[in-house]
Amino acid sequence: MSLQAKLAAFKKNFEAGGPPYNAPEWIHEPMHRATNELIASGAANRAKKVGDVAPTFILQDADGNTVSSTELLTKGALVISFYRGVWCPYCNIELQSLQEALPTIRELGGNLVAISPQTAPNSRRSARENKLDFPILSDPGNEVAAAFGLRFTLPDYLVDLYKNVFKNDLQVVNGDPSWTLPMPARYVIGKNGDVVYADVNPDYTTRPDPEELLPALRKLADASK
Numbered sequence: 001m002s003l004q005a006k007l008a009a010f011k012k013n014f015e016a017g018g019p020p021y022n023a024p025e026w027i028h029e030p031m032h033r034a035t036n037e038l039i040a041s042g043a044a045n046r047a048k049k050v051g052d053v054a055p056t057f058i059l060q061d062a063d064g065n066t067v068s069s070t071e072l073l074t075k076g077a078l079v080i081s082f083y084r085g086v087w088c089p090y091c092n093i094e095l096q097s098l099q100e101a102l103p104t105i106r107e108l109g110g111n112l113v114a115i116s117p118q119t120a121p122n123s124r125r126s127a128r129e130n131k132l133d134f135p136i137l138s139d140p141g142n143e144v145a146a147a148f149g150l151r152f153t154l155p156d157y158l159v160d161l162y163k164n165v166f167k168n169d170l171q172v173v174n175g176d177p178s179w180t181l182p183m184p185a186r187y188v189i190g191k192n193g194d195v196v197y198a199d200v201n202p203d204y205t206t207r208p209d210p211e212e213l214l215p216a217l218r219k220l221a222d223a224s225k
Helices: 003-015 025-041 069-073 089-107 120-130 140-147 156-164 210-223
Strands: 058-061 066-068 077-082 110-116 136-138 151-153 180-182 185-189 195-200
Touching (some): 077 210, 089 110, 089 210, 110 120, 120 136, 140 180, 195 210
Antiparallel strands (some): 077 185, 151 180, 185 195
């Protein structure tokens, strides 16, 4: 089953009030409204795209080790997945799909990292629960996400829903009071720092299948021979 098919199946069950969330019907309208407002804002059009130079970054992984994008690019192409956090089931489904694709990504000379605004303990939980073999990096305040043009601020009515209904206080989860998130995005960056593949979607329920980035990696691998 493709990643998008898995996401669609989850969404159908969630919006039907199915287990394990058993979500009340009324919550869906504000969630849809927030997504539609983000789409209408055109924010995704301002994010880094193919042909742009990718911002460099230095972040810490879940164990406190420093990870430099510049250093990673000396080893090969860099695949980056920006995601919202361990609390997001759509993100967890995506991370599992990327884990399945990891052997192929590495065979093609790529290094994979995931970036979220959550604190290190939550990143460790992400890695543990999704059985990941690639680094998860913490992006405090979504500063790197902002450099890629991905950061946005949640509307007040969604903050209220997250905090008081879902009991998901992002100020605690992210160790940051800003109530910002990244739009889910996936990039492939060549060794020269150029973006060669980009997918940014303000609708967090939609993610590309990992296979879609493989042609870009293959092209880079062939060019390096």
